[in-house]
Amino acid sequence: MSQVPTDRVYNDSHEWLMDNGDGTATVGISEHAQEALGDLVFVEPPKIGDELSAKQACAVVESVKAASDVYSPISGEVVEINEQLSDSPELINGDAYGEGWIFRLKIADPSEIEALLDADAYGEQIADD
Structure with a gap:
């Protein structure tokens, strides 16, 4: 089973967000x-x-199996992208919660974070998958 870090929150579409x-x-x-x-x-x-x-498709990750949209967990302006992923997309496979981050955004409405799942709720969701 996947580990679910408790220092961030999750979208039901499997994105994580960490408030910096x-x-x-x-x-x-x-x-x-x-x-x-x-x-x-x-x-x-x-x-x-x-x-x-919030919940807008904003990025794509592609594997040998399929391409999948990535949805923004909250509203905001993209201020940084992980440039390393253009040459090394496999960073996400090796360290999804660290070096494999995709983008950073300036938070438009901090209250939107409260609508996301905490680690326990997300862990329950994926246990049902």
């Missing part, structure tokens, strides 16, 4: 999601400056 404490948040896909996809071969992140809405 400075008005920004880091976003990636969960270990559960990367395990389901298999070996990643390509990541198309959003563009810096993109204005995202």
